Amino acid sequence: MVEDYSNNRYTNSFSNYKSRFGPDGLHLFNRGTGSNILIDEVVIPVQRWSKAPRQVSIALTNTCDLSCSHCYAPKQKAILDFNLLTNWLHILDINGCIGVGFGGGEPTLYPRLIELCEYAVNETTLVVTMTTHGHRLTDSFLKKLSGKVHFIRVSMDGIGTTYENYRRRSFNELILKIKLLKDIVPFGVNYLVNSATLDDLNEVVKLVENIGASELLLLPEVSVGRGISIDESTERAMQKWIRDYRGKVRLSISETHTDGIPVCEPFEMENGISAYAHIDARGVLKTNSFVQDGVLINDVEIMDALQILRDSN
Numbered sequence: 001m002v003e004d005y006s007n008n009r010y011t012n013s014f015s016n017y018k019s020r021f022g023p024d025g026l027h028l029f030n031r032g033t034g035s036n037i038l039i040d041e042v043v044i045p046v047q048r049w050s051k052a053p054r055q056v057s058i059a060l061t062n063t064c065d066l067s068c069s070h071c072y073a074p075k076q077k078a079i080l081d082f083n084l085l086t087n088w089l090h091i092l093d094i095n096g097c098i099g100v101g102f103g104g105g106e107p108t109l110y111p112r113l114i115e116l117c118e119y120a121v122n123e124t125t126l127v128v129t130m131t132t133h134g135h136r137l138t139d140s141f142l143k144k145l146s147g148k149v150h151f152i153r154v155s156m157d158g159i160g161t162t163y164e165n166y167r168r169r170s171f172n173e174l175i176l177k178i179k180l181l182k183d184i185v186p187f188g189v190n191y192l193v194n195s196a197t198l199d200d201l202n203e204v205v206k207l208v209e210n211i212g213a214s215e216l217l218l219l220p221e222v223s224v225g226r227g228i229s230i231d232e233s234t235e236r237a238m239q240k241w242i243r244d245y246r247g248k249v250r251l252s253i254s255e256t257h258t259d260g261i262p263v264c265e266p267f268e269m270e271n272g273i274s275a276y277a278h279i280d281a282r283g284v285l286k287t288n289s290f291v292q293d294g295v296l297i298n299d300v301e302i303m304d305a306l307q308i309l310r311d312s313n
């Protein structure tokens with residue numbers, strides 16, 4: 001079925017939904033409920049496809065107060081300008097981006113984080129997420145952040161002493177910090193998978209269910225920065241664990257390691273830079289956070305930088 005998308009027939013019926021046009025059809029997203037609707041009967045002409053990536057992750061700063069032995073983040077000092085950031089958020093929003101994820105370094109060390117989240121929530125239709133190590137979360141900080149972020153991800157690498165060997169921070173204190181999130185904002189756990197952390201997965205599932213997390217995102221370790229790639233036998237064991245998984249918490253995995261795993265990918269044709277891009281703390285737009293090269297946005301407008309990146313990949 002071919003529909004005339006130009007009369008906003010669908011968007012008028014779903015007034016709380018943001019529309020995005022792409023090769024897979026009309027994507028409607030409600031950031032209040034997190035609902036996604038893909039109307040794949042609608043054929044959208046190429047010239048009407050939304051120009052911004054569906055998701056953009058942004059490293060606000062390279063600064064971090066931890067020194068994890070497996071850290072991927074660049075260590076040179078860099079921080080993004082607030083006014084540049086709000087301008088980019090506005091442009092991404094009007095060009096059909098669905099959501100932005102703030103990270104770092106450690107995003108809670110970005111001096112104007114609350115103001116930035118407030119801008120994104122009040123002045124754009126973007127869904128705002130943040131990935132943090134969790135140790136700086138306090139009641140007063142979360143009170144200020146409440147209502148200005150839609151989802152928080154907390155990093156975890158093994159439990160107990162395994163975690164403490166990586167992070168040099170108390171695991172029990174981490175759990176107390178994560179529990180502070182419960183009545184403030186939906187949250188999930190980002191879990192590094194390697195030979196040292198794999199065996200803790202069953203315990204982690206019990207833990208995330210108990211503390212009220214809504215997602216467990218598996219991040220097999222990659223050889224970027226100080227990271228060492230997950231070995232083959234650990235990856236095979238992880239794949240088997242995933243196939244056997246029957247837990248209640250939603251399970252996700254990073255795109256780098258989906259081979260051999262049954263994953264749900266509704267956007268089959270919208271991929272590459274149209275699906276996802278990363279902006280590092282120097283303002284360089286990249287295809288993902290692991291690669292070195294990209295396009296410095298300060299030199300061009302963000303949509304021009306996207307086009308340059310698209311053309312070169």
Ligand code: SF4
Nearest residue numbers: 064066068071105133
């Ligand atoms: S892994 Fe995260 S928390 Fe640890 S040093 Fe790197 S940026 Fe900081």
